[in-house]
Structures are given as C-alpha cells and as structure tokens.
Amino acid sequence: MAISAHPDDIEINCAGTLARFRERGDEVVMCNLCNGNLGHVVIMPEELRKIRNAESERSAALLGAEHLTMDVGDLKLYAESEEQRNKLADLIRYAKPDMIITHTPDDYMADHVATSKLVFAASFCASLPHYHLDERGVADVCPIFYMDNLGGFKFEPTEYVDITKQIELKMKMLECHESQMKWMREHDGIDFAETVKTFARMRGLQSGVTYAEGFVQMRGWGRMTTKRLLP
Numbered sequence: 525m526a527i528s529a530h531p532d533d534i535e536i537n538c539a540g541t542l543a544r545f546r547e548r549g550d551e552v553v554m555c556n557l558c559n560g561n562l563g564h565v566v567i568m569p570e571e572l573r574k575i576r577n578a579e580s581e582r583s584a585a586l587l588g589a590e591h592l593t594m595d596v597g598d599l600k601l602y603a604e605s606e607e608q609r610n611k612l613a614d615l616i617r618y619a620k621p622d623m624i625i626t627h628t629p630d631d632y633m634a635d636h637v638a639t640s641k642l643v644f645a646a647s648f649c650a651s652l653p654h655y656h657l658d659e660r661g662v663a664d665v666c667p668i669f670y671m672d673n674l675g676g677f678k679f680e681p682t683e684y685v686d687i688t689k690q691i692e693l694k695m696k697m698l699e700c701h702e703s704q705m706k707w708m709r710e711h712d713g714i715d716f717a718e719t720v721k722t723f724a725r726m727r728g729l730q731s732g733v734t735y736a737e738g739f740v741q742m743r744g745w746g747r748m749t750t751k752r753l754l755p
C-alpha cells in the first residue's frame with residue numbers, strides 16, 4: 525500500500541517500485557489523502573478535485589492497482605486530527621497491507637509531513653480491535669518504508685530498487701497527471717517529467733543501475749522483518 529499526500533506523489537517517488545511489486549504478483553493499493561484541489565492557478569478547486577481524481581484512477585489502471593482517496597482538501601491535512609486518523613485507519617483496515625510506503629516525516633511540505641505522521645499513528649491504531657470499531661476488522665502492524673522526496677533533501681536511501689525496466693511505465697503513470705505536467709510545460713516551461721527521470725537516474729548512479737528509487741525503512745518495535753520486502 526502506497527500512501528501519499530497528493531495525487532502525483534506516488535508516481536514521482538515510487539511508481540517504478542510498485543510496478544515491480546505488480547510484476548511479482550503482489551496486489552498494490554495507491555492511496556492519496558489529499559485531493560490535490562489547490563494544485564493549479566487557473567482551474568478552480570472543485571473542478572480540479574474531480575480532474576485529479578480521474579488522473580489518479582487512470583494512472584492506477586496502468587499499473588493494475590486499486591486507487592483510494594481520503595479526499596481531504598490540500599493543506600487541510602493535520603497529523604493531530606482524530607477524524608483523519610480514524611478515516612485512514614479504516615482505509616488501512618480495508619487494504620490490510622503487508623507493508624506501507626509513504627512520505628518521510630521531514631519532507632518539504634505540510635501535507636507530506638502530516639501524511640507520514642498519520643500513517644505512523646493510523647497503521648498502529650488499525651491493529652487494535654478495540655480502537656474505533658467498525659466492520660472491516662483489524663489490520664496487522666506492518667513495516668513502513670519512507671520514499672524519496674523531491675530533490676532527495678536530507679534523505680539517504682538505505683535500500684534501492686532497480687527500476688530500469690519499469691521507468692517507461694513510471695513516466696506514463698506520471699503523465700496521467702496532465703493537469704500538472706501539461707500545465708508546467710505550457711505555462712512555466714518546466715519539464716517536470718525530466719526532473720523526475722533525472723532524479724531516478726541519480727539514484728541509479730548511486731546503486732549501480734540505470735534507474736532506481738530509494739527508500740529508508742522506519743525502524744521500530746513490530747515494524748522489522750528478517751527478509752527484504754522491497755523487490
């Protein structure tokens with residue numbers, strides 16, 4: 525289960541790895557907590573919310589993954605919100621993941637940091653039978669992996685995944701986010717896809733392959749395992 529703040533974060537940071545999970549037969553759930561409604565300077569929030577959800581659905585379909593959204597407005601995500609923690613615990617109980625990939629807790633913007641903290645709390649709460657009872661049943665406490673951030677600031681991967689064969693699918697998934705990619709190309713002259721690909725190349729250089737994605741496993745009681753979980 526990959527849990528990000530915004531609709532394109534998963535594609536930017538871990539879609540190649542998710543593709544490798546799919547190739548080995550794993551089920552993948554892609555979950556956004558925010559709906560991306562503030563991610564444009566012209567398209568109004570309610571319209572953008574729908575556009576971006578459809579973009580995420582298309583991207584997940586390319587991967588053969590399920591897409592979930594918590595549908596919170598951008599910058600309305602709070603690590604201390606009990607309501608949001610409960611909603612996320614419900615999504616985790618629905619997915620019952622073997623592992624979760626999410627943002628690193630000192631990422632560059634508030635929604636990413638809140639996502640990381642909510643995942644940490646909700647994934648524990650989801651395992652307790654007497655916490656916020658509902659019909660989904662509990663989910664096991666599972667390993668959490670932090671994915672890279674934009675530019676890799678203060679992020680030293682301890683594990684790398686070779687995505688050389690998956691880079692084209694990753695880029696296609698990223699291009700599904702047309703409201704972001706096309707807009708930046710046409711109005712800002714920024715080829716964001718090139719930025720993402722360049723960064724995957726840099727992680728590849730660090731790990732001796734052409735393209736890679738980097739991760740750090742969250743270390744803590746009940747979260748560790750003796751086997752490598754990443755592909």
Ligand SMILES: [Zn+2]
Nearest residue numbers: 529530533636
């Ligand atoms: Zn984001």
